[in-house]
Amino acid sequence: MSIAKSIEVSESSGITFLDIDNSLATARISLFGGHILSFIPKSDNKERLWLSPHAVLNGDKPIRGGIPVCWPWFSDDHGREKGALPSHGFLRSQVWQLKASEDNAAGTTIYLAPSFTRADGFEYDCQVTLKVTVGQSLQVELITQNTGLVAFSFNTALHTYFQVDDINHVELTGISGDYKDKTDNWAVKQTPAHYTVTGETDRIHMTAAAQVAINERSVAVTRVDSQGHDSLVVWNPWQGAASIADMDAFGYKHMLCVETACTGDIQVAPGGQHILTQTVVPL
Template identity: 55%
Template sequence: MTTSDSISVSTNQDGLSFINIDNAHATAKVSLFGAHLMSYCPKSDGKERLWVSPHAYLNGEKPIRGGIPLCWPWFGHNHGQEKGTLPSHGFLRTQTWSIANSKDTSEGTELTLLPAFTKAKGFDHKCEVKLVIMIGESLSVSLITTNIDDHEFSIDCALHTYFNVEHIGKTTIDGITGDYEDKTRESAVLTTPTPYFVSEETDRIHFCEAPNITIVEDGVRTTEITSSGNDTIVVWNPWHGAASLSDMDAFGYKHMLCVETTVTQGYGLQPNETHVLTQVISTAK
């Protein structure tokens, strides 16, 4: 394993380990619990791109609220069993990962992380999973799944990114068009609004072709989000529902917006096939 001179590892009082990255292009922070990106701040404008709840659990008891949680091998409760019998969004975000490799290049710092296991209740297939992160002028996150079994299996997955915004009331989304499924309206299929503002509880599965470029503008920062390997983009904000979440302030919804690169329609992975889900977060030019 090669190692990067730009990273250091720290541990909090509850025993969680964090990778801290500081290179010529950006600073970032990754929790090994969940392989969870918690911070990305490009030095070109000094603006933090990710939002983490001040009340997030950082003791390993629950998934971390904010940053970039990993959803795999199902999204939400779409696992074919009764709701509540299996963990929401799968089991990658609640296990401790290991560092397989880290290196510095002219583009930035690259990390490769591996989960402790890929087989658990609800998913009994042989596969290899890794997360590859490149921290540079842009942040690239790739969740990579390879089928090493002798039969096809299906996965859903997501990079469930919480973006930091100055105020949700001043934030616009550009680049998403077409129809979406509205989970707050009994899965009604509606047309994406133009201009696109969030002004209520929002949980929308947008059907789109990949790659897709989405722009989030909040009056302070402009962020470009490039998605590939996905079949949908999910836009989520709990609005007043944040008050019912134990790990989120009642008014936290005003300063975050989830724009998630997702596979929600099921991807059939053939033997020896690899699927790559990637989200690239950039300072818009």
């Protein structure tokens, strides 16, 4: 297999990295977890993804930051007791393979596949592909194909950590409707008209917003475009970051998760497929 000229392959502490550098942007992908770690468009040279300075980058545990792939369940929604199975599924803690890559007019397109898709908690025949296009925007497509004889259901998310200069100066626009508030025993609440983050935030927005903007005062805006989702998750641990081992106590000031998600059951018939897409658009 030939590798696109814009991609440099390196290895560190047992993890293989793909470093992409084309005329439009740079990016870094870890094959451990099929995990995008960085996206810097050359239009403004501003890093769009947040990676914890304490992220474990040796394959011992999932990476904190970037774009983790949650599949085939979100959080602990696997039907068993909490902790019985890995949170957010088993794709983000295995080694993925580079299946194909190419340089094209859109930038650089990469196809990755996990080592396996059948494990405890999900025992169906399927194929998962992560298609990543690094260009003026960063487009991520998580493709789940049913290759078996019976239908199955799953849920999933692209758990993106966005880098912000100061969380106190961030406003989200484009989200409306009700959300479930995990910090308040899953109470259903109305999305605020003026959406800022002023404390611990863990919300499942049940309206599948197609476009959301992360607006920072006097700083570049990032738009999040989503397709194939049924909800949008907004998360910031606030001062709870101090209790997260691989996160700096003040890291919450510089990150905000806006996650394109399927938190309800997605049904895939034999021969069918589901595509979850998130596009990070610099403005």
